[in-house]
Amino acid sequence: MLTIWGRLNSHNVKKVAWFAEEAGLAYVRHDVGGAFGMDSAYLAKNPNALIPTIEDGEVTLWESNAILRYLAARHAPARFWPADPAARAMADRWMDWQADYAEAQRDAFLNLIRRPEGERDAEAIKRSAAACAEKMAVLDAHLATSQWLSGDSFGIGDVPMGVYAHTWFTLPIERPDLPNVADWYAGLQARKGYASQVMIPLT
Incomplete structure (x- = not known):
C-alpha cells in the first residue's frame, strides 16, 4: 500500500493525496510537519525536512511533483502518463x-x-x-x-x-x-x- 507522509493542510501534500484519489490508489497518510513535527525516522526518509514523502514498496520519494510523475507513470499510465x-x-x-x-x-x-x-x-x-x-x-x-x-x-x-x-x-x-x-x-x-x-x- 502507498504511504503518504505529510499534513493535509500543506499544498504539496494535497497534490499527492488528491492524485492518489484520482488514480484509485489504496493509501494511508500520516500527519507530519508543522504542528505534528518530524522525528528522526521521518528525517531518515527525507533529509530536507520537508513534506510530502511517499513510500511505495521499495521506493521512497520526496518532492511533490516528482511524486506525481512517478505515481502516474507507475500506477496509471493509461490515464495520466x-x-x-x-x-x-x-x-x-x-x-x-x-x-x-x-x-x-x-x-x-x-x-x-x-x-x-x-x-x-x-x-x-x-x-x-x-x-x-x-x-x-x-x-x-x-x-x-x-x-x-x-x-x-x-x-x-x-x-x-x-x-x-x-x-x-x-x-x-x-x-x-x-x-x-x-x-x-x-x-x-x-x-x-x-x-x-x-x-x-x-x-
Whole structure:
C-alpha cells in the first residue's frame, strides 16, 4: 500500500493525496510537519525536512511533483502518463510553472492564513495579490483554448495548479474576473477527490 507522509493542510501534500484519489490508489497518510513535527525516522526518509514523502514498496520519494510523475507513470499510465512525449510535455510544463505561481501567492497566504491580524503586512498582501492576478491571467488565456491544463481531458498537469487555484479563490484578496479559470475551477470542484483532499479550510 502507498504511504503518504505529510499534513493535509500543506499544498504539496494535497497534490499527492488528491492524485492518489484520482488514480484509485489504496493509501494511508500520516500527519507530519508543522504542528505534528518530524522525528528522526521521518528525517531518515527525507533529509530536507520537508513534506510530502511517499513510500511505495521499495521506493521512497520526496518532492511533490516528482511524486506525481512517478505515481502516474507507475500506477496509471493509461490515464495520466501519455506515451507521446509531446502530449506529456504539454501537461508537464504547467507542473513546473506552478512553482513560479506559488512564489507569487506566498506572501498573501502567509499573512492572511498563518499570521495573526495584528502582524500582517498589508503591502505585502497587496503585492502578492497583484502578482497572483498577473499569473492567473496567463492561465486564463491558455484555458480559453483548452478545457484542461492537460489537454482535452483532466490530467496530471491540472493537479499542482488545481491545488493553488483553490487557495486563490478562497483567500480574501482582490481577484480579476477570469472566466476561463473560473470554469476550470468549477470542473475541479466537481471531482470527488478534489472536494475531499483539497477543498478543506486553509490553515
